[in-house]
Amino acid sequence: MRLAFPLLFVFVFHLCSNSYSQETGGDLPPALSAIKEKELERDLFILASDTMRGKRAGTLDELKAAAWVAQQAQEAGLQPAGDDGTFFQFFPLYRSTVSEESQISINGRPLELWEEAWVRNPVEANIEAPVVWMDQEEALVDLEGKVLAMDLVPPSKLPAEGISLYVYRYALSAIREQTEKFKNSGATAIILVADSIAESEIGFYGHGFEEGTYSIEKPEQIASQNDIPVILVRGNWKVDLQKENSEINARLGKDQYVFPSANVVAKAPGTDPQLKNEHVLFSGHHDHDGVGVPVEGDSIWNGADDNATVSVALLAIGRAWLENPGKRSALFVWHGAEERGLFGSRYFVADPTVEKKSIVAVLNGDMIGRNEPEKAALLGSIPPHRNSEELVKMAMDANARLTKFEVDTSWDEASHPENWYFRSDHLPYAQAGIPAIFFTTLLHPDYHTPQDEAERIDIEKLTKMTKWMYATGWKISNTEKAPALDN
Ligand SMILES: [Zn+2]
Numbered sequence: 001m002r003l004a005f006p007l008l009f010v011f012v013f014h015l016c017s018n019s020y021s022q023e024t025g026g027d028l029p030p031a032l033s034a035i036k037e038k039e040l041e042r043d044l045f046i047l048a049s050d051t052m053r054g055k056r057a058g059t060l061d062e063l064k065a066a067a068w069v070a071q072q073a074q075e076a077g078l079q080p081a082g083d084d085g086t087f088f089q090f091f092p093l094y095r096s097t098v099s100e101e102s103q104i105s106i107n108g109r110p111l112e113l114w115e116e117a118w119v120r121n122p123v124e125a126n127i128e129a130p131v132v133w134m135d136q137e138e139a140l141v142d143l144e145g146k147v148l149a150m151d152l153v154p155p156s157k158l159p160a161e162g163i164s165l166y167v168y169r170y171a172l173s174a175i176r177e178q179t180e181k182f183k184n185s186g187a188t189a190i191i192l193v194a195d196s197i198a199e200s201e202i203g204f205y206g207h208g209f210e211e212g213t214y215s216i217e218k219p220e221q222i223a224s225q226n227d228i229p230v231i232l233v234r235g236n237w238k239v240d241l242q243k244e245n246s247e248i249n250a251r252l253g254k255d256q257y258v259f260p261s262a263n264v265v266a267k268a269p270g271t272d273p274q275l276k277n278e279h280v281l282f283s284g285h286h287d288h289d290g291v292g293v294p295v296e297g298d299s300i301w302n303g304a305d306d307n308a309t310v311s312v313a314l315l316a317i318g319r320a321w322l323e324n325p326g327k328r329s330a331l332f333v334w335h336g337a338e339e340r341g342l343f344g345s346r347y348f349v350a351d352p353t354v355e356k357k358s359i360v361a362v363l364n365g366d367m368i369g370r371n372e373p374e375k376a377a378l379l380g381s382i383p384p385h386r387n388s389e390e391l392v393k394m395a396m397d398a399n400a401r402l403t404k405f406e407v408d409t410s411w412d413e414a415s416h417p418e419n420w421y422f423r424s425d426h427l428p429y430a431q432a433g434i435p436a437i438f439f440t441t442l443l444h445p446d447y448h449t450p451q452d453e454a455e456r457i458d459i460e461k462l463t464k465m466t467k468w469m470y471a472t473g474w475k476i477s478n479t480e481k482a483p484a485l486d487n
Pocket residue numbers: 285306307338366367424
C-alpha cells in the first residue's frame with residue numbers, strides 16, 4: 001500500500017481540517033497527508049547511500065550528511081535555529097588515536113598493528129622491558145618496570161545471551177576489568193591474549209580501537225595520570241609471551257585532533273502569540289559508524305535504520321508542520337556524534353539554541369523502519385525510565401487513534417539486558433528534567449553492521465512511525481497545558 005490513507009479520505013479531511021473529522025475518531029493533525037512514503041523513501045536512499053560513506057563523526061562525511069540535512073530543511077521552508085542565524089550548531093570533538101608509526105615487537109618479532117595487535121587506548125610510551133607472564137591464580141609479583149602479559153579472562157558478568165553485539169561487549173568488558181585490576185600494579189604495559197570468543201570478531205571491535213577515543217571535553221581535563229598501554233594480541237602470540245626471558249619493544253605515539261561535529265537545528269514557528277515561544281522538540285541523529293573492516297564484502301556502515309530513518313522522518317514532519325502549524329513551535333534537532341557517545345545531544349542540552357525552559361517535550365526517535373510491521377516500542381513509557389506520564393499518555397492516545405501499533409514496553413524494564421533506554425539522544429534531555437520519550441522499532445541482526453541498508457527498510461512502517469511522532473507532537477503543540485514532569 002502506497003498511501004496510509006485513501007485519496008478520498010484526504011479530500012474529506014481537508015474539507016474539515018478546522019474541526020476534527022469523525023473519520024479520525026479524535027484530534028489528529030490536519031496535515032497527515034503531507035507525510036509521504038515516496039518522499040521518505042527518496043530521502044532515505046540519499047542519506048543512507050554509499051556516497052555518504054557512513055557519516056562518521058570526526059570525519060568530513062558526517063559534515064556532508066549534516067549539510068545535506070540542513071539543505072533539505074531549508075528547501076522545505078524551515079527556519080534556521082542553530083547558531084548565528086544558521087542551521088548549524090558546531091561543537092568541537094576531541095579525538096585521540098594511536099599514531100600510525102607506532103610499533104610493537106615481541107622477542108624481536110614485529111606485530112602488525114591492527115592485524116595482530118590492537119592498542120586499546122591511545123597513549124605515548126617507549127617500552128623496552130621484560131615480560132612477566134601471569135596465570136590467573138598466581139599472586140601478584142613485583143611488576144615495576146615490567147610488562148604484564150596474561151590471558152584475557154571472561155568478564156565477571158557475561159553479556160546476556162542473544163544480546164546485540166555480544167562479542168564486542170564481551171571483549172570490552174573483559175579488557176576493562178583486567179585493566180582496572182592491574183593498571184596500578186606498577187607494570188609499564190598490559191598485554192592481553194585474546195581467547196577464542198574475543199578473537200572471533202577482533203577485526204570489528206578492534207577497528208574501534210584504531211579509530212581512537214572521542215570526547216567533547218578537552219583531553220587535558222580527562223587524561224588519566226596513570227594511563228599505561230593496554231594491548232590485545234591474537235592467541236598465537238601466547239607461546240612467545242610465555243617463553244623464558246621474553247621481552248617487549250614498543251614505541252607508541254598518540255595523535256590528537258580537534259574536529260568539528262554539528263547539530264542541525266531548524267524551526268517551524270507556532271501560530272499562538274504566546275505558545276509559539278514554547279517548543280516541541282523532535283530529535284534524531286544524522287551520524288553513524290563510517291567505513292570499517294568489511295563484513296560480507298561491504299565496508300560501509302550506512303546506518304539506514306540507524307538513524308537515517310528518523311533523520312528523514314523529521315524532514316517529513318517539518319513539511320507537514322509548515323503546511324499546517326500547531327500553536328506551539330516545532331524545533332527539529334538532528335544531533336551529531338550520537339554514535340560516539342551522545343555528544344550532540346549532550347552539547348545541545350548544555351548550550352541550547354533556544355531557552356531550555358521553552359522546550360516542553362522531547363520526542364526522540366532512533367531506528368524506526370524495521371521488524372514486524374505491527375510492532376513498535378516507546379521507551380521512557382514506564383517506571384523507572386518514565387519522566388512524564390502525561391507525555392506518554394499523549395503518545396499512546398495518538399497511537400490508539402492513528403497508527404495502532406502493538407506497543408512493546410518490555411525494553412523499558414529495568415531488568416532488560418540491552419539498557420536500550422540509555423542509548424539514544426533523549427537521555428541528556430531527560431536527565432536535564434525535560435519530559436522526553438523515545439520512539440523505536442528496536443534492534444535487528446543488521447544493527448551496527450554494513451548490512452543496515454536502505455533496501456532493508458520497511459518504508460510503509462517508517463511512514464507510520466513518522467506519523468505517530470508527528471501526531472504526538474501535534475497534540476503537545478496544541479494542548480493548553482504542556483505535559484508535566486512526574487513527581
Ligand atoms: Zn542510533
